[in-house]
Amino acid sequence: MSPRPSDRDGATAVDSATPAADREEPRQRVIEAAADLLAREGRDAVTTRAVAVAAGLQPPAIYRLFGDKAGLLDAVSEYGFATFLATKQGEHAAPEPQDPIEGLRAGWDLAVEFGLANPALYTLMYSEPTRGTSAAFQAGMKILMGRIRRLAADGWLRVDEDLAAAIIHATARGAVLTWLSLPEERRDPALLTTLRESMVTAVTYDEPAVRTAGPAGAARTLLATLPDQTTLSGAEQHLLREWLARLTSDG
Template sequence: MARRTEPTRQRVIEAAADLLAREGREAVTTRAVAAAAGVQPPAIYRHFADMDGLLDAVAEHGYARFLEAKQAVVRPDDPVEDLRAGWDLAVEFGLANPALYATMYGEPRRGTDSAAFRTGMEILLGRIRRLAAAGRLGVDERLAAALIHATARGAVLTWLSLPEDRRDPALLTAMRESMVTAVTTEKPAVREPGPAGAARALRAVLPERTALSEAEQRLLGEWLDRLAGDGEHPHQASG
């Protein structure tokens, strides 16, 4: 009874995703999806403009499943280990769902407007910001996100392209550690957590920053001095 009352659009998406997982992309035809969803073929086109539209929805469904997996795990306290764990989770999802993964990432922009994709990106950016707060982020946040995505996708697609007897887990470990090396610093750039430590670290190298004018350096220096004192205004400190 629950299946009958389930919205038709969702039934069609889940039927297409199931066919994709069991039989591959070639099995996802209008006739096969309609039969699996228990609807007439014209009903599909009342919800999706064409098969590409249906596949876009299947990709969104995949991002939602991946998001559930992300939210279910217990995250390590160490931000670098958290980065490794997140990368491993992404790769494991791709290896466990090869056809769905190919649909999600086969088209560069497919499914990226979905709420699940955006939430997943916020989780990734949260991991990157944890690295930055600990003084362990070695590159710009956007570059870090691109490197993490690129290495995870490359790892999955390369693994799946290999004959089974040539799939060496050392490949995945090497690619993950290459990503960690590219994104992080070996030692914390900041010795203590929070804005005060970060401000002191930046204040120490400020004179070396030739991109700023003297006036800009003075203004930034004043702001950093405040932050280094945990936000206390210089005049308040003496009172």
């Protein structure tokens, strides 16, 4: 096998014909170098030349690996989502609280703490709406939706699941970006606590809407309140009552 081409300074170049597996190591090295520059010196410091030097490559290698600087920044953003996901799923991740409301608070706090600890990376992650399509972001949303579904199943959820996810996500992101925009002397921790509790109030009840978790408990609650509704016709109410009665018999 012929050796890989090298530049005149001895830094490895990456040829477009290099197998994908062999290209992954320099690609990851570039991403980590860019993330480090971003954290230490800010977004303006993340130039293709500076990143290439930090990664031990020539600038053309950046273009072969990522297409352009925008492609590199997208990769760094996905690296940020993957890093955050690891804080949720890693072996050192905190166990899920038994109380679903406390679990909601803990998840929100975790997201905000990550943003405050990684301000430049977090800002990059949320600077473009399309970056919310990364696999790591979607995996994180799956965890969030699981937590929301648990709230719904236990009768705590005040709004529908998709709206709850949007409120939780928007308040956490807004909290981080607002905090980072403030001068240090105006950063009051009460801002974060107030936003978190406003989120909890917006998406959950003070007490569970059903006494018994699960379909049977929810069915009993709905069955008891069915006569008060005016949306369904008499025939629709009759059919729904039959379905609910069948569900309650399973509990």
